[in-house]
Amino acid sequence: MLVSARGHASPARLESACALLRERAPLHWVERPGVRPFWAVTRYAHIVSMETRGGQFAAGPRTYLASESSEAVLRRVTGKPQLVRSLTEMDPPDHAVYRGILQNAYAPPALREMEVWLAQWAAEIIDRATARGDVCDFARDVAVPFTFRVIGRMLGTPEADDARLARLAQAFVGAEDPQRRLAEAPGDTMRMAMLALRDYFEAVVADRRAHPRDDLATLIAHAEPHGRAMPHYELISYFILLVTAGHDTTALALAGGLDALLAAPDQFARLRAEPELLDSAIEEMLRWTTPVRHFMRTALCDTEVGGQRIREGEALALFFHSANRDEAVFEDAAAFRIDRSPNPHIAFGRGPHICMGLLLARMQMRAMFAELLRRTARIERAGRVRRVQSQFMSGVGVLPVRISLCAERRPAVA
Ligand code: HEM
Structure with a gap:
């Protein structure tokens, strides 16, 4: 369940497998054919303690669960032990130096300037999604284009490229999903997506080196970690990290968040x-x-x-999803409660690798849901939900809804 892409698309079965592991084998040694062995870590306290125990655990080179055959395909392409080498794969001393390059871009002063635009952009996306009729796929027509333009605008890529880049980014992180893959084998999908993204961002880098602009692409293209130009592999990896980490995550949180409200009408009515x-x-x-x-x-x-006891060299997979359902931390963990307090979830991780875009993600979610509350009189299901089949990034990938707009626009949520 926990280590299969399909398992993450079946929430009820996934929850019960996680609950069983948390109770009976919170550190479970997994040996299965085709995957290098590892410890599955499912309890909140253990994950937080590992994430904050500097120096004992490395983030790279084994950063994600992948089959040995996928790992072999990717090693042949890059000649490296991992497909990309960006912040998520880095350890000291590189990690802090590379993180420092964009740290300010995701800090409150820089983001505050985006607030007004985000509200307008949320309104425009809802207009576009409802212009063709009252039924739309909230995930594909609202969440994905909304979040991708945010990262595209910051990077400085044109809106005309959003759909193609989003598709490549989704294939890269969801290579096992039948609707996202570009080829039969996940390793081939990741290779194809990576090469296409590499070609795209090589051209962007060349352009920004010749014609600097006021955007993140220029900042990355001109960055000099350790006082030297960034090596090509790390340079391209930085862009790939931003287009993957920066949109699919938030799109899944938006679609999954609306799905949760629709599944709990009392919570939606209260909101x-x-x-x-x-x-x-x-x-x-x-x-x-x-x-x-x-x-x-x-x-x-x-x-x-x-x-x-964990031996040097052994790998551990930290299952954030299971930690966020841990009954030892969250009272009534299996219930969706909009007034939950405290709510020390670790959806953004913890420690030195904690999500760099967490403020931006929260701002996007606030802008979109504030606009939905303001503009819509009613939202209801209009078809079957489909979940992304991926053990890395998963959630609601298709959410057909019927949106009834208010006759008059209400004032903004304070
Ligand atoms: C709901 C939305 C999001 C979720 C749930 C999420 C979750 C995460 C998680 C779990 C990590 C790894 C933390 C760890 O290893 O402890 C991470 C890292 C990262 N995220 Fe996010 N993220 C989201 C949105 C964003 C956005 C909008 C950006 C903007 C570009 C972003 C950029 C990053 C970056 C650059 C890292 C790597 C940080 C590092 O390794 O130092 N994320 N994110």
Whole structure:
């Protein structure tokens, strides 16, 4: 369940497998054909303790769960132990230096300037999605174009390229999903997506080096970590990280968040009646959806986690989704409650690798849901939900809804 792409598309079965593991084998040694062995870590306390224990666990080179055959295909393409080498794969001393390049771009002062535009953009996307009729796929017609333009605007890529880049980014992180893949074998899909993204961003880098602009692409193209130009592999990896981490995650949280509200009409009605609960509702949507399902770490020395001895070199998969359903931390964890407080979810991870875009993600969710509350009189299901088949990034990928707009626009949510 936990280590199959399909398992993550079946929430009820996934939840019960995680609950069983948390209770009986919170550190479970997984050996299955075709995948290098690893520890599955499912309890909140163990994941947080590992994430914040500097120096004992490395993020690279084994950063994601992949089959040995996929790993072999990718090694042949890059000649490296991993497909890309960006922040998520880096450890000291590179990690802090590379993270420093964009740190300010995702900090509150820079993001504050985007607030007005985000509200207008949310309104425009809803207009576009409802212009053809009252039924749309909220995931594909609203969440994906909304979130991709945010990252595209910051990077400085044109809106005309959004759909193609989003498709490549989705294939890259969801290579096992039948609707996202570009080829039969996941390794081939990742290779094709990576090469297409590489070609695209090589041209962007050449352009920005010749004609600098006020955008993140220029910042990355001219960055000099350790006082030297960024090596080509790390340079392209940086762009690939931003287009994957920067949109699919938030799109899945938006679609999954709306799906959760539709599944709990009392919660949706309460949010409409008390829009001041929006911020806490968003935190609950993040806990509930946990779009990033896992990251891996490798033990750098003999150590222990939760009383279990871990040997140097052993890999551990941290299942954030399971941690966010841990009954030891979240009362009534299986219930979606928009007023949950406290809500110390780890949808954005913890420690040195904590999500760099967490403020931006929250701002996007706030802008979109504020606009939905303001503009819509009613939202209801209009077809079957489809979940993304991926053990890395999963959630609601298709959400058909019928949107009834208000006759008059209401004032903005304070
Ligand atoms: C709901 C939306 C999002 C979720 C759930 C999410 C989740 C995560 C998680 C779990 C990590 C790894 C944390 C760890 O290893 O402890 C991460 C890292 C990262 N995220 Fe996000 N993310 C989201 C949105 C974004 C956005 C909008 C951006 C903007 C570009 C972004 C950029 C990054 C980057 C650059 C990293 C790597 C940080 C590092 O390794 O130092 N994320 N994210």
